[in-house]
Every structure is written in C-alpha cells, then in structure tokens.
Amino acid sequence: MVTGRDRENSLFKSIDWICIIIYLLLLAAGWISVCGASYDYGQTDFFSFDSRSGKQLVWIGLAVVIGFVIMMLETKIFEMLAHVFYGAMLVLLAVTIVIAPDVKGSHSWLVLGPVSIQPAEFAKFATALAVAKYMNTFQNPELDWKTLARSALFVLTPMILIVLQNETGSALVYLAFFIMFYREGMPGSLLFCALSAVLYFVVGVRFREDMIFPGYSSGGGSALTSGGEFAVLLMIQIFVTAMVFVYTKAFNVFKILAGVGIGGTVLAILFSVFAIPYNVVWMQLILLLASIGIMLFYALRDRIVEYYYIVLFALGSAAFFYSSDYVLNNVMQPHQQARIRVVLGLEEDLSGAGYNVNQAKIAIGSGGLTGKGFLNGTQTKLKYVPEQDTDFIFCTVGEEEGFWGCSLVLVLYACLIIRLVIMAERQVDRFGRVYGYCVLSIFLFHLFINVGMVLGLTPVIGIPLPFFSYGGSSLWGFTILLFVFLKIDSGWSASKR
Amino acid sequence: MRRGSSYNLEKRKFVVIAMTLLIVIAYIMRLFFLQIMSDEYKQHADSNAFQNRVLYPTRGAISDRNGNVMVYNQPAYDVMVVMSEIENLDTLDLCNALNISKDFFVRRMAIIKDRNKNPGYSRYTQQIFLNQLSAEEFSAFHEKMFRFKGFYTQKRSIREYASGIGAHILGDVGEVSTANIEEDPYYQGGDYIGKLGVEKYYEKELRGTKGVEILLRDARGRIKGHYQNGRYDKRPVPGRNLTLGLDKDLQALGERLMEGKIGSIVAIEPSTGEVLCMVSAPSYDPRIMTGRQRGKNHRMLSADPRKPLLNRAIMGQYPPGSTFKTSQALTFLQEGIITPETSYSCSHGFYFKGLHVGCHGHASPLPLQPALGTSCNAYFCWGLYHMINNKHKYGRVQNAMTVWKDYMVSMGFGYKLGIDLAGEKRGLIPNAQFYDKAYKGSWNGLTIISISIGQGEVNLTPLQICNLCATIANRGYYITPHVVKKVEGQDLDPKYTEKHYTKVSRKNYEVVAGGMRRAVLGGTCTGARIPGIEVCGKTGTAQNRGHDHSVFMGFAPMNNPKIAVAVYVENGGFGADYGVPIGSLLIEKYINGKLSPASEAKAALFQSKRISYGDRQR
Structure with missing residues (x-):
C-alpha cells in the first residue's frame, strides 16, 4: 500500500533536483535583469505592481505555482490527454488569427480583460506532447520515412498557423523539433543538407555586395569577386571534401580533392591579387567541376555508390544557391527583397532605430570583465537598446554583470540542456525521451537565436530568452514545458526505486 | 533507415551535447572579444553614449492669393535642462537670469520630473525647461549660461503674423497635447502642432519632417562630433509653403x-x-x-x-x-x-x-x-x-x-x-x-x-x-x-x-x-x-x-x-x-x-x- 504521505515522499525524492536548482537560478538571474532593464531613475520599489519588475515577480510566483501543480498531477494524464491538448491548441491558434487585435502587424495576442496571453507560447508544449505520444506508438527503434513524415506533420501544422498570425519568429522555433527527429533516427545528412541550405542563403545574401580580393597593384580599385558567392562556393568545396573523408574513408581521394579545391582556390586568389584581377568565382566553378570529375572517376573505378551522393550534393548545393540568388534578385519585387533582408536581419529597418544591433553590441561591449554593476548600466537606461527587457534582455546582463555574468548565464543554460539530454536518455519509453528532446531542443534553439542576435551573430528574430525575458506567457510556457518533463522523469526514477 | 546497420542512435546524444557546447563556447568567445579584447564599444558607452539632437524643420509660410505673406517664422529659443548634469546650481541666480520666480522654478522642475505629465522624461536627455524666449531674453541669458551646468538652449521658430486679420482661417499653432503624441508618434513633448484653421488642416504639409543629429559626448558632456561621421544623421525637411485663395x-x-x-x-x-x-x-x-x-x-x-x-x-x-x-x-x-x-x-x-x-x-x-x-x-x-x-x-x-x-x-x-x-x-x-x-x-x-x-x-x-x-x-x-x-x-x-x-x-x-x-x-x-x-x-x-x-x-x-x-x-x-x-x-x-x-x-x-x-x- 502506498499512502498519500509515502507518495509525497517518493515524489520529493524522485524529482531531479539539479534541474530545479538550475531553473530557480535562471529565474532569479532573469528577475534581476528585468529589474535592471526596466528600472527608471527615481523609482526605488522593485516590488510595486506598477513597475515591470513587480509584475514579473508576480508572473514568477505564478510560474512556481504552475510548476508545483504539475508535479501534483498524475504522470499518465499527460500521455492520455496529449491529443486533446494538441487539438485544443490548434483550435485556439486558429481562432487567435481571427479575433486577436493587430499588434504591430501580428495577430498573436489574446486579450482577456486585463491580461494578454500569447497562445503560441503554450502550443510548443502541446505539440511536444502530441508528437511524443504519436511516436511512442512505434516501438521499433528504427523509424521509417512514413512515420517520420507524419510526425513532422504534427510539428508543421501549428507552425503554419503561427506564420498566419504573422509571428514568423515564434514559428521558426518549431524547426527545433528536427533536433529531436535527428535523435530518433532522421538521417543526419538530411539535417546537414537543411543547415547548409540556410547557411548558403544567409551568407550568400549577406555578403553579396561585398567585393573582395582587390588587385595589389591597382591599389584596391578593382575588386571583382562577390564575397557572398566566393564564401558559398568555398563552403561547398570544403563540405564535399569532408564528406568524401567521412563517407568513403578514401584518404587518397580526400587528399587529391583537398589539393584541388583548397590549393586551387588559394592560387586563384593569389593570381587575382598579384597578377591580373578577375572574378575568382569563375575559377572556383571550374575547380568544383574538376572535383566532381575526380569523384565520378573514382566512383566508376572503385564502384563506391557514396560518390554519386556527394556529387549530387555538390550539384544540388550550387543549383540551390544560384537559383535562390536569382529568385531573390530578379524575380522578386524590390519591396519583397527588402522584406526578406529585414526578416533575416541583413538589412536594418531604417524606419526603426536604425542601429539596434550595434547599440546592443555597445551595451554588451561596455560591460567589460565584471560589468558596471546592478542598475548602473547607462546604455540600457538611456533606452538606446530596443526591447531591452524582452528580446534584448541579454544586453542588460552584458552591461551590468559583464563577461563573468554572461558566461555564467550561458554555462547555466548549457548545464540545463545537457542535464535534460541525460534525463531524456534515461527514459524507459520513447514517449518520455521524445518529449525530453523536444524540450531541450526548444531551449537550445531559443538560446542560439536570442543570444546570437544580441551578439550580432544570428539574424534578428524576435523570440524571448527562456526565463529571462519579461512577460508571463513565455515564462509560463517554458515552465510548463520543463515541469511536465520533470514530472514524467520523476515517474521513471520512482519506478527504479 | 540504415536497416541492419549497427549504427547506434543513442550515440547521437553526443552530437546534441556537442552542438550545445559549441554554441555556448562560440558565444563566450564572442563575448570575450566584445567585452575584453575591444575597447571601442566601451568608449562609446563610457562617453555617456550619444546625444540625439533633434533638428527642427521650418514650418511652411502662408501667403494670400497675391503672394502677400500672412504667416511666417521668427526665431525663438527654448531653455533645455539635463537633470543628471545639474551641479551646484544657484537657483536664485538662474531665476534672475531668466526673469522667473523661484516658485515657478520649483513648480516647473516638478512637472518635468512627473512622468504622468511628461511621459518621455529621462534624467539623461534634454527636457524643455522654458520655451519661446525672445531674442533679447535669449541673449541676456546666454551670457550667463556658463554658470548653470546642465542648462542648454535650443533654437526653435515661432509663428509670426503679418497683420491681425484672418484669425479663423489661418488658425494657430500650440504645444502638442498628450493625446496628439499618442495618436502620432512623430510628435514629442514640446513640439508644436496646428490647433485651428489652415494650420490644423494642413499640419502634415506645413510641419515638414524633423531631422536628427546623433552626437557623441565625452564623460564631461562635451560634444565630440557626429556618430560614425554623421552616417545616421538626417537633415530636416522643411514644411511646404501654402498659398491661400484669400485676398x-x-x-x-x-x-x-x-x-x-x-x-x-x-x-x-x-x-x-x-x-x-x-x-x-x-x-x-x-x-x-x-x-x-x-x-x-x-x-x-x-x-x-x-x-x-x-x-x-x-x-x-x-x-x-x-x-x-x-x-x-x-x-x-x-x-x-x-x-x-x-x-x-x-x-x-x-x-x-x-x-x-x-x-x-x-x-x-x-x-x-x-x-x-x-x-x-x-x-x-x-x-x-x-x-x-x-x-x-x-x-x-x-x-x-x-x-x-x-x-x-x-x-x-x-x-x-x-x-x-x-x-x-x-x-x-x-x-x-x-x-x-x-x-x-x-x-x-x-x-x-x-x-x-x-x-x-x-x-x-x-x-x-x-x-x-x-x-x-x-x-x-x-x-x-x-x-x-x-x-x-x-x-x-x-x-x-x-x-x-x-x-x-x-x-x-x-x-x-x-x-x-x-x-x-x-x-x-x-x-x-x-x-x-x-x-x-x-x-x-x-x-x-x-x-x-x-x-x-x-x-x-x-x-x-x-x-x-x-x-x-x-x-x-x-x-x-x-x-x-x-x-x-x-x-x-x-x-x-x-x-x-x-x-x-x-x-x-x-x-x-x-x-x-x-x-x-x-
């Protein structure tokens, strides 16, 4: 017989306390940052409900209550009700498109009297549960294409609905689920192809107009090579060479390709700089064709099928890059092009502050090793940094707590994510593991984009930093996401005892 | 997929962990570069950052059907204050220089600091202390201004009417209300807006577009020049002149x-x-x-x-x-x-x-x-x-x-x-x-x-x-x-x-x-x-x-x-x-x-x- 008291005891013991401690530390650090970011001179009371810090404290309190309630529920409930949650959330997302008021062009906030909530923040949790439940019905460790495609449909549906709400940033978060699919057996090459496509596009567009390799003698007047094109072709060359090494293990072919690709490129650059300036890209294309020829030769000679795939990858990469470049620059209208550049963060929105990212970098850069101290940041106080207590909250950490503070926060996130990997791997069934991977993938994606954006490394996509950014919806969304997993995990560790 | 292969999917957790570590390490390196290796950003912010100086456009003039100018602009001066820069202020001296009472000074300062009445208030930016000083009042104050740290002047223009006729048609301009600011973010506290007549109806045409100069200041508040050599500065666009059908x-x-x-x-x-x-x-x-x-x-x-x-x-x-x-x-x-x-x-x-x-x-x-x-x-x-x-x-x-x-x-x-x-x-x-x-x-x-x-x-x-x-x-x-x-x-x-x-x-x-x-x-x-x-x-x-x-x-x-x-x-x-x-x-x-x-x-x-x-x- 398990009495109520025993149950509580066993629950207390079976919770993953490491996770809880990291969670609480992040909450505390987040609140301090919100205090710093929303602080106005002359205001002394952080606990007043009139201030953002006071409100955030209330949201945090409610988040802890939500976490507690989740721990009190039966683990089974989540698996049982997964599809119900998911269906309800899809309806809510669809309804939101219609009834939500227009806030800066997006229709994503539901206004219920004094509070506004963003259903998209809770949809991640419902999607993770539903996809975990669906994938759990297949016990074979090797998932087939069909199952994978169907699981992807679970992810893409809410994603499309959120795009329709005009919240592209929140929708992109659903790409994080592909990390989980990768763990569950999606071929790594697929993930790699997708990542390289994004890389080609962003790099190609961003550096398209930057001309490089000016002639040495002409004093820099005749740079004829587009930086973007050069970088993309170099990437293709490197990827192809590396793939040959990884998939065929043919070291001699690898050496030949590296010599042709890298060596040829270096020579081509030197020729352009010191002899006759020309467009190095032409030489790169010739080198790429040469590499393909070499691979086809070895494919026919050694009858190794992997070469064909690599050739396909090389041709596909080049075709994708040039066709996307053509579509962007020749097919699209100028305003559509500008829109894409702004969405990618490649072009600053001139009607806005004009130098947001630069201001964010200045705020962080001015923090130095130890920071200026709590509430002493001038850059954030002067309101130079936009969205300083939501999407750009990391600026405040950078300015007031410095390098040490920032590093500590990043390490805490790393610990949380790695801890979640360990916990996900120890789940007995696929349901728990898939859900765990969903949770950690979402955290990883938010961390990658949000901090990267503030540091000027990733495109400016407005998504919050988990547990830091001001706002109830995102805080509760992340809390539910995390605590449901803690609850599922506690069931595992209880069963071990 | 990979049927029959001995590939173990569990090993993929290392890829995910490696990805996490890679991102965090890359970001810490970037932070190291931004915060410790480079002094540039620090200098920018240490210099108490930037001063955005608004450049006001001239408002369009209004003339009658025969080209007689009826409304034009006259220079006037606003006295601005930056609260964080006030040091050892001799209030009495200031009141004398501006010909205001001490009472008025106290009241005005309280209004500036009151966020309900002055929503854009910040200790670090210029706030309007007194507006529309005439040229004589201005020159009297300007001589003594060095004694009042934190006080600045700013040139504005006010409307001048050639004669006393046509009040209902010409209308007038006045300071924007809080409602105006909420309706149109173009306006900031202290801006002028047409209140009646043509000045109101043709506000958008008459007002022009404000410009901005982004200036860098050193720690003592001295202007050190334009941010990025004026790359982000914008010239003001003057308002359009109107010709009335009026005789x-x-x-x-x-x-x-x-x-x-x-x-x-x-x-x-x-x-x-x-x-x-x-x-x-x-x-x-x-x-x-x-x-x-x-x-x-x-x-x-x-x-x-x-x-x-x-x-x-x-x-x-x-x-x-x-x-x-x-x-x-x-x-x-x-x-x-x-x-x-x-x-x-x-x-x-x-x-x-x-x-x-x-x-x-x-x-x-x-x-x-x-x-x-x-x-x-x-x-x-x-x-x-x-x-x-x-x-x-x-x-x-x-x-x-x-x-x-x-x-x-x-x-x-x-x-x-x-x-x-x-x-x-x-x-x-x-x-x-x-x-x-x-x-x-x-x-x-x-x-x-x-x-x-x-x-x-x-x-x-x-x-x-x-x-x-x-x-x-x-x-x-x-x-x-x-x-x-x-x-x-x-x-x-x-x-x-x-x-x-x-x-x-x-x-x-x-x-x-x-x-x-x-x-x-x-x-x-x-x-x-x-x-x-x-x-x-x-x-x-x-x-x-x-x-x-x-x-x-x-x-x-x-x-x-x-x-x-x-x-x-x-x-x-x-x-x-x-x-x-x-x-x-x-x-x-x-x-x-x-x-x-x-x-x-x-x-x-x-x-x-x-x-x-x-x-x-x-």
Whole structure:
C-alpha cells in the first residue's frame, strides 16, 4: 500500500533536483535583469505592481505555482490527454488569427480583460506532447520515412498557423523539433543538407555586395569577386571534401580533392591579387567541376555508390544557391527583397532605430570583465537598446554583470540542456525521451537565436530568452514545458526505486 | 533507415551535447572579444553614449492669393535642462537670469520630473525647461549660461503674423497635447502642432519632417562630433509653403465692416471655388496666440460669451431666409411645377385654408423674375404647395419631399461641403422621415410651407449660402469651396477641382440669375447697384426669436462672374439694412480693386455701426 504521505515522499525524492536548482537560478538571474532593464531613475520599489519588475515577480510566483501543480498531477494524464491538448491548441491558434487585435502587424495576442496571453507560447508544449505520444506508438527503434513524415506533420501544422498570425519568429522555433527527429533516427545528412541550405542563403545574401580580393597593384580599385558567392562556393568545396573523408574513408581521394579545391582556390586568389584581377568565382566553378570529375572517376573505378551522393550534393548545393540568388534578385519585387533582408536581419529597418544591433553590441561591449554593476548600466537606461527587457534582455546582463555574468548565464543554460539530454536518455519509453528532446531542443534553439542576435551573430528574430525575458506567457510556457518533463522523469526514477 | 546497420542512435546524444557546447563556447568567445579584447564599444558607452539632437524643420509660410505673406517664422529659443548634469546650481541666480520666480522654478522642475505629465522624461536627455524666449531674453541669458551646468538652449521658430486679420482661417499653432503624441508618434513633448484653421488642416504639409543629429559626448558632456561621421544623421525637411485663395485686402475690409456685429461674410471665386474672404465676427487678433501668453489668451477667448473662437462662416447654422427662394425657383422650374411665365397672386401674403404667410406690398400677380426681385413670399409658398401636394406627379407627399430633398442636397445643402477647415457643420435639410416623425405621418405641403422661404426647419451655414450664390453665378455647378489654392510642390486635392453639377439645368439657372439681376435693378437690393458693374443679388430677412437676421448674397459681374459673396449679420434687421451695403462694398472692392470716395465713406459708417446683443450666451 502506498499512502498519500509515502507518495509525497517518493515524489520529493524522485524529482531531479539539479534541474530545479538550475531553473530557480535562471529565474532569479532573469528577475534581476528585468529589474535592471526596466528600472527608471527615481523609482526605488522593485516590488510595486506598477513597475515591470513587480509584475514579473508576480508572473514568477505564478510560474512556481504552475510548476508545483504539475508535479501534483498524475504522470499518465499527460500521455492520455496529449491529443486533446494538441487539438485544443490548434483550435485556439486558429481562432487567435481571427479575433486577436493587430499588434504591430501580428495577430498573436489574446486579450482577456486585463491580461494578454500569447497562445503560441503554450502550443510548443502541446505539440511536444502530441508528437511524443504519436511516436511512442512505434516501438521499433528504427523509424521509417512514413512515420517520420507524419510526425513532422504534427510539428508543421501549428507552425503554419503561427506564420498566419504573422509571428514568423515564434514559428521558426518549431524547426527545433528536427533536433529531436535527428535523435530518433532522421538521417543526419538530411539535417546537414537543411543547415547548409540556410547557411548558403544567409551568407550568400549577406555578403553579396561585398567585393573582395582587390588587385595589389591597382591599389584596391578593382575588386571583382562577390564575397557572398566566393564564401558559398568555398563552403561547398570544403563540405564535399569532408564528406568524401567521412563517407568513403578514401584518404587518397580526400587528399587529391583537398589539393584541388583548397590549393586551387588559394592560387586563384593569389593570381587575382598579384597578377591580373578577375572574378575568382569563375575559377572556383571550374575547380568544383574538376572535383566532381575526380569523384565520378573514382566512383566508376572503385564502384563506391557514396560518390554519386556527394556529387549530387555538390550539384544540388550550387543549383540551390544560384537559383535562390536569382529568385531573390530578379524575380522578386524590390519591396519583397527588402522584406526578406529585414526578416533575416541583413538589412536594418531604417524606419526603426536604425542601429539596434550595434547599440546592443555597445551595451554588451561596455560591460567589460565584471560589468558596471546592478542598475548602473547607462546604455540600457538611456533606452538606446530596443526591447531591452524582452528580446534584448541579454544586453542588460552584458552591461551590468559583464563577461563573468554572461558566461555564467550561458554555462547555466548549457548545464540545463545537457542535464535534460541525460534525463531524456534515461527514459524507459520513447514517449518520455521524445518529449525530453523536444524540450531541450526548444531551449537550445531559443538560446542560439536570442543570444546570437544580441551578439550580432544570428539574424534578428524576435523570440524571448527562456526565463529571462519579461512577460508571463513565455515564462509560463517554458515552465510548463520543463515541469511536465520533470514530472514524467520523476515517474521513471520512482519506478527504479 | 540504415536497416541492419549497427549504427547506434543513442550515440547521437553526443552530437546534441556537442552542438550545445559549441554554441555556448562560440558565444563566450564572442563575448570575450566584445567585452575584453575591444575597447571601442566601451568608449562609446563610457562617453555617456550619444546625444540625439533633434533638428527642427521650418514650418511652411502662408501667403494670400497675391503672394502677400500672412504667416511666417521668427526665431525663438527654448531653455533645455539635463537633470543628471545639474551641479551646484544657484537657483536664485538662474531665476534672475531668466526673469522667473523661484516658485515657478520649483513648480516647473516638478512637472518635468512627473512622468504622468511628461511621459518621455529621462534624467539623461534634454527636457524643455522654458520655451519661446525672445531674442533679447535669449541673449541676456546666454551670457550667463556658463554658470548653470546642465542648462542648454535650443533654437526653435515661432509663428509670426503679418497683420491681425484672418484669425479663423489661418488658425494657430500650440504645444502638442498628450493625446496628439499618442495618436502620432512623430510628435514629442514640446513640439508644436496646428490647433485651428489652415494650420490644423494642413499640419502634415506645413510641419515638414524633423531631422536628427546623433552626437557623441565625452564623460564631461562635451560634444565630440557626429556618430560614425554623421552616417545616421538626417537633415530636416522643411514644411511646404501654402498659398491661400484669400485676398488680404478684401479680408481686411470684411473684418472692418463686421466690427461690433455678430455674423459672417464668405466670398468665393465661382470659377475655382477658392475662398476670397471669410470673416467671422467677433474675431480676434491671431498675434495674441503666439508666444508664452498663448494659454492665457486662449482661455480668455474661450470664456468670452460671444464665442470669438467659433468660425461662424462654417460652424454657424442659420435660417437662410429669402436667399433660399432662389433654390426653390430652380427646383420648381426643373420639376415643371412652374414656368418663368407662371404668375401667382399675392395680397400682402399667402392665404390658404386658414394659413397665412405675410408679405410686403408690391404689384400682383407677378411672374417668377419680378417675384424674385421683390422677394414675394406668396409666390414661393404657392410653388412649394403645388409641388409637395402634386399627388398626380409624385403620388404621396413623402415622395415629393424626397425629390425636393434630393434637389437641395445636389445644391450642397444638408451635408458638409468639405472645405479644408476643421469643424464644418452640415446645416439641416429636412426629409420625409423627419416630418413623418415630427407630425406622426400626417402632414402636407401646407404644414411645411415655411421652408419655401428659408424659414422653419431649414438651416444653412453662411458658406453654404455663398456656395448657392456661386452655383447660380456658374449657372449650374460648383467647385467645393477651399481656402488653400496651392501647396508648394504638391498637387491640390482633386476634390477641389472637380465640378459638382446640381440637378437643375443651365437654362433655369439663367432665369434665376435674371431674377437676381432684377432685384438689384428695381427690387429689394437696389442698394447693391454699383456703377459699371452688373451685380446680381438676393436679400434675406431671416425671422428669429429676437430681432431679424440681415442676409444678402450676390455675385458680379452677371456674365463672367468673378466673385460670389454671402453676408449674414445676426439681428441686423432687413436684408437691405446691413447685408446689402456690406456685400456691395466687398464686390466693389474686389472688382475695382478699390472703393470710390463715396463708398469709402459708407464703409466708415458701417464700420462704426454697432448692434446691441446683450449678455446672452451665444
């Protein structure tokens, strides 16, 4: 017989306390940052409900209550009700498109009297549960294409609905689920192809107009090579060479390709700089064709099928890059092009502050090793940094707590994510593991984009930093996401005892 | 996938962990570079960052139709304060230098720091301490400014009026309200915005676009130059100049003649719809609405029981009296109720079924043109009666009323004309539903007979009366009246060039114009006879609870009209008492460019005439 008291005891013991401690530390650090970011001179009371810090404290309190309630529920409930949650959330997302008021062009906030909530923040949790439940019905460790495609449909549906709400940033978060699919057996090459496509596009567009390799003698007047094109072709060359090494293990072919690709490129650059300036890209294309020829030769000679795939990858990469470049620059209208550049963060929105990212970098850069101290940041106080207590909250950490503070926060996130990997791997069934991977993938994606954006490394996509950014919806969304997993995990560790 | 391969998916967790570590390590390296290796960012922020200095554009000037500038800009200076930079301030010294009281200083500082009243407040940015110092006040303060750390001056421009006329048309500018700022983020506290008249209606054209200079400051607040050599600076775009259709001299004469009276004058150039003059009496001097006294003066004007701030030309809704008979004649002719030859008898009024509408003595019976000339009430009562009660043609009275109303609306009555000034009223043209409600469905032509002579429920603005006159001058169409003739570098709104044809044909307009000519030659407005100018006119005497209102509308020359004018003098008595002489003086002035000595004497006489109004709220 398990009495109520025993149950509580066993629950207390079976919770993953490491996770809880990291969670609480992040909450505390987040609140301090919100205090710093929303602080106005002359205001002394952080606990007043009139201030953002006071409100955030209330949201945090409610988040802890939500976490507690989740721990009190039966683990089974989540698996049982997964599809119900998911269906309800899809309806809510669809309804939101219609009834939500227009806030800066997006229709994503539901206004219920004094509070506004963003259903998209809770949809991640419902999607993770539903996809975990669906994938759990297949016990074979090797998932087939069909199952994978169907699981992807679970992810893409809410994603499309959120795009329709005009919240592209929140929708992109659903790409994080592909990390989980990768763990569950999606071929790594697929993930790699997708990542390289994004890389080609962003790099190609961003550096398209930057001309490089000016002639040495002409004093820099005749740079004829587009930086973007050069970088993309170099990437293709490197990827192809590396793939040959990884998939065929043919070291001699690898050496030949590296010599042709890298060596040829270096020579081509030197020729352009010191002899006759020309467009190095032409030489790169010739080198790429040469590499393909070499691979086809070895494919026919050694009858190794992997070469064909690599050739396909090389041709596909080049075709994708040039066709996307053509579509962007020749097919699209100028305003559509500008829109894409702004969405990618490649072009600053001139009607806005004009130098947001630069201001964010200045705020962080001015923090130095130890920071200026709590509430002493001038850059954030002067309101130079936009969205300083939501999407750009990391600026405040950078300015007031410095390098040490920032590093500590990043390490805490790393610990949380790695801890979640360990916990996900120890789940007995696929349901728990898939859900765990969903949770950690979402955290990883938010961390990658949000901090990267503030540091000027990733495109400016407005998504919050988990547990830091001001706002109830995102805080509760992340809390539910995390605590449901803690609850599922506690069931595992209880069963071990 | 990978069927039969020994590949272990669990190993993929290392890929995910590696990805996490890679991202975190890359970001820490980036932070190391930004925060420790590079000094550049630190210097930027250490220098107390940037100072955004707003560059104000000059507001567009306003001139009359002949190029005489009426409103222009004059430099003025604001005193700004940055709270975080105030050090060892000698308050008394500052108050003396600025000629303000210590009390005022304390109050002003409290208001600046109050976020409810000053939403954009920051300790680190410039806040307006005192605005619109004159050049003399400024130079006195500027000498001593080095003693007051944290205080700056900023050059602004304020509006200056060339003369005291045209207050209602020109309007004024004042500081933006909190509501303005919420509506349009372009504005910040302390900015100016058009509050009335053209300044308000053409705010967007006049204001231009603010520019900004992003300056770098060192730790002591000294300007170190432009951020990135001015890459992000924006030059201000000056506002556009406006040319009004107004004739400055005509306006001045109109305002002179309306002194001591309540009422309004509107004059329009019929061929273009441009407003040549628009007087609303009592008026005020627009020059009192600039500078620091604006608030006080504005309060004084709003408290005045005669409401000088009201632009009666477009906001006053009056019974048009007999001037309205022209519109009735046009309707009856077009509907075939009468012909120009139709005569109705009048024996000192309209008597029918116990109803009596009085009239003055004249020959009887009369055809249409003499009836217009003598302004016979009976003629138009009969006309309306025959129209509204014509069951054979319209069926029900309601249908007849609807036809009548459509004619009125086509002439620009009952709805706003759409002049480029804020606050225009629509007047009132009753329709069938209106009377069904008022008389519970039981009414006929007799019940509503007084609308035929411009009394009863009918209300027009002086602008609508003038537009009626311009339409007759044009023989059948009008162009929406407008005050602004030209916006520099921009086309005029197409709605101010479009011709609106009424439902009445040109032929019938000729008849009515002839009637109006007859009124001047030998009818009610013989006072409008001007040697050498063919004037057409129509008087009106609008009944009123108190003394009658004096109304006149007229245009000249009869063929190829240059001006259409409407005069409305509250409690002025017969149309011929005030309306006709004032109207004819304006016509003479505009067409001849000057007044004859005899007319000059007449003008002086009317300028000095006063009508007693009592203290009643108007």
